[in-house]
Amino acid sequence: MMENHIFKALADPTRRTIFEKLASADGMNASALRDGMTISQPAMSQHLAVLRDAKLVQEERQGRFVQYRINPEGLDMIVQWVARYSIFWPERVNALRQTLKEMDQ
Amino acid sequence: MMENHIFKALADPTRRTIFEKLASADGMNASALRDGMTISQPAMSQHLAVLRDAKLVQEERQGRFVQYRINPEGLDMIVQWVARYSIFWPERVNALRQTLKEMDQ
DNA sequence: CAAACACATAAGCACACACTTATGTGTTTA
DNA sequence: TAAACACATAAGTGTGTGCTTATGTGTTTG
Structure with a gap:
């Protein structure tokens, strides 16, 4: 919604990488997103929170996993x-x- | 040039305002850019430097003024x-x- | 039901960033 | 040529940001 949130969310290269990874797949959980990247679990979680707050990604809990996907309108x-x-x-x-x-x- | 520089340059709302102001005019100097905005002279100068480094704007000295304009390819x-x-x-x-x-x- | 698992959150830390005041640099004008 | 002007740069400061370690929450599995 807020333009500034989106720009700020995209200003971090790690978050753009996460976004790009999500775009290339059809939804991934946080663990799947991590592999291939040198990033801790909390760091990934925090980045995903920023992307979610900017409405750039959507989350959906599936059992003990959380499935993340791109918000097409984000x-x-x-x-x-x-x-x-x-x-x-x-x-x-x-x-x-x-x-x-x-x-x- | 560097993708990251551009995203970071655009992440600041004041810089986006400056960019938008430049886009609506056909080149402005730093002083002209300031009026209507609550921003100090050094702050404006520093923001313009960031935009210039990201190649989002071009500068051209004209006497004791510096004319800034949008870089169309930025x-x-x-x-x-x-x-x-x-x-x-x-x-x-x-x-x-x-x-x-x-x-x- | 206890352990393992996936993820979120809290707190602390180092660094980046946007601002300030002060001063420097180059150009014009009186 | 000295003062005024337009702008840049330096240095210091408060705040934001991205990371870390530690712990909490919810779910599944043995």
């Missing part, structure tokens, strides 16, 4: 913010045409 | 990052296609 506010300041600039139009062209292929 | 890396993870991005892309189409007429 980035909406950032998308809108970034779009305001990156897309609608005349000097960028040609670059954008090229980008869209590449997306078509 | 947000590119964030745009790409966000586009990867937001389901709302396709809507933005479609809107953009439409805009470009209208520009062709």
Whole structure:
């Protein structure tokens, strides 16, 4: 909800890594998220709390595990913010045409 | 340049306000940026330095003033990052296609 | 039901960060 | 050329942040 919370949550590289990992899977629990990363259990838990407070991820308890997944709408506010300041600039139009062209292929 | 620098630069609400102000104008000097904001001269200078290091703004000395303006490519890396993870991005892309189409007429 | 497990929370610590006041640097003006 | 001006930089300070260790909470398993 609060724009600032989302920006702050994304400002930490470890949290972005967690977010990216979640995005590449279809939901993971905190332990699964940890492996491959050098991060303690409390640190992971605290990072997930920040992401959850920013509504960037959702949690769902499943037995003694907690399944985390991306909140599809979580980035909406950032998308809108970034779009305001990156897309609608005349000097960028040609670059954008090229980008869209590449997306078509 | 460095993805992390950009995210960190945008994580501060005062810096986002400065960035937004610059985007709405066509270049402003540091003093012009200050008015309307409750911020000291050194604080403004330091914020501008962070934005400049993140390559989000460009500076150009003009006499004893320094003209600041948005770097149009500054947000590119964030745009790409966000586009990867937001389901709302396709809507933005479609809107953009439409805009470009209208520009062709 | 006791132990093991998955995770959250509390408290403390080191460092980063955003601000302040003071001063430095470069340019213009009177 | 001295003063005024626009801005940068230095140094110090309070607060925020990300980590650690320790412990708490809830669930499953033997």
